[in-house]
Amino acid sequence: MTSLVPLKLETGNVVIWNNPNPSSTFYCRPIKFQFAKETTDFVKQEQSAMEEEIRNLTISNCGNFEVTHELHMTMIDGKVTTIITDTPSAATCNVCLAKPSEMNNLSLMFSRPVREDVYQYGLSTLHMWIRSMECLLHISYNLDFEMWCARGDNKNLKKFRKDMVQSEFKQQMGLLIDVVKQGFGTTNDGNTARRFFRDYQKTAEITKIDVDLIKHFAVILQVLSSGKAINIDGFRGYCKETAELFVHHYPWYNMPSSVHKMLIHGADICKHFSCLPIGILSEEAGEARNKDFRNTRERHTRKTGRLQNNEDIMHNFLISSDPYISHLKPKYNIFKTSSMFPEAMQLLITEETKEFEEEEEQIEVDQEAPENLPDPLE
Structure with a gap:
């Protein structure tokens, strides 16, 4: 599925229109869809x-x-980013080409040369929620033997602990964690990951992971997904603190490439998109279209042939994403400050922080202004 989402219309510094739901399918316009496997040659061709x-x-x-x-x-x-950036492996960072065995060496990672042209492909903020959750879950599964991967008898220890963690999540939080769904991967989706990090204290009790580390991950993910401008310097420092916390508590577990990219290169990628917040550049609208595709194909298309079936799917997509029709729909406030951690709010540039910074600058100017200047009229 190839889609296009309009985000902003502006002239100079004047914003004429902003997409009120950039992560929704309301404005996700289909370009084309094909029944093809995402091979390396096919992705590069597209x-x-x-x-x-x-x-x-x-x-x-x-x-x-x-x-x-x-x-x-x-x-x-x-997966697509790995292919189009010619990264040798999915476990290798596509920005600095660091291998898993090198990623816990933070002094090396922060000084390693990077490929700045890769910044243009963003951060895939929706998948960051899922990959961060899976990283912490795998650490929890391996706590009994404290090794990056399970071998020999450790496999039984890992399976026993995994079953116990899954059972606790289902009983205490009603979440299905790491359960395989036939034909759909696993139950690890965006909503599950958001709940996992929102109730970080309960998550820490179940997984036995350091509660501060889980909260740090939750704050970073909320900031990236907020759709608001980010205080780059503050965010960079917070990511560095989180990476140091990760390595301090779990030096035996190699940081996954997706988590490494978020913590080490996340601030630089956000800075690259200075004109747009990284949160509105999410792939969430495209992923949501996959669910729409299945529902539309099953319930709102003719079953008289593949051509008629696909034609009805495309017509439905064009109607549901029509800008004028979407403009008439009720507007929802997707940025709810009440549900965000105070630490996350401090890393964002909101209207309140802009006013505060302007007041601080004005106070500094007043303090620097010389006193007892002669009246120019005199």
């Missing part, structure tokens, strides 16, 4: 085709106005 179409885009004439277009290829997951 990337080249899309880049060629972007280069050939012309200025849109809208009456007395001309509209130019700026597109970012960020609605992709880790």
Whole structure:
């Protein structure tokens, strides 16, 4: 599935329109869908085709106005990013090419040269929730023998602890963790991960993971998904503190590439998209389209042939994502400050923080102004 989500319309510094639901399918316009396996050759072929179409885009004439277009290829997951960046392995960081065995060496990671051209593909913030949750779960499964992977008799210890953790999550929080769904991967999805981190204290009791580390992960993920501008310097320091906490408590577990990318390179990637918050560049709308695809194909299409079936799917997608129809729908406030941790709010640049910073700057200017200056009229 290849989709396009309009995010912002502006002239100069004046914002004319903002997408009120950038992570929703309301404005997720389908370009095309194909029944094909995501092989390396196929992904690169599609990337080249899309880049060629972007280069050939012309200025849109809208009456007395001309509209130019700026597109970012960020609605992709880790697998696609690995392929289009020519990274040798999914376990290798696609920004600095660090291997798993090197990722816990923080002094080396913060000084390692990076490929800045990879920043353009974003962070895949939805999958960051899931990968961070799975990282902490795997640490919990291996706590009895404190090794990165289970071998020999340790496999039985890991299986026993995994069954116990799954049972506790189901009984105490009603969550199905790491349960295989036939044809759909596992039950580890975005909603499960958000609940996992929101109730971090209960999660720490069940997994026996350090509660401060879980909360640090929760704060970082809330900041990345907020859709608001981020205080880059504060966020970089918080990510570094989280990485040091991770290595201090669990030096025996190699940091996964997705977690490494978030903690080590997350601030630089957010800085690269200075014109747009990283949270609105999420792949969540594209992932939600997969669920719509199954429901639409089953309930709202003709079953008289593949051509008619696919035609009805595309028509339904075009209607449900029509900008005018979506504009008429009720607006929902997706940024709920009441549900965020205070630490996360401190890392965001909101209207209140902007006003506070302007007041602080004005106070500094007043303090630096010389006193008892002569009246220019005299």
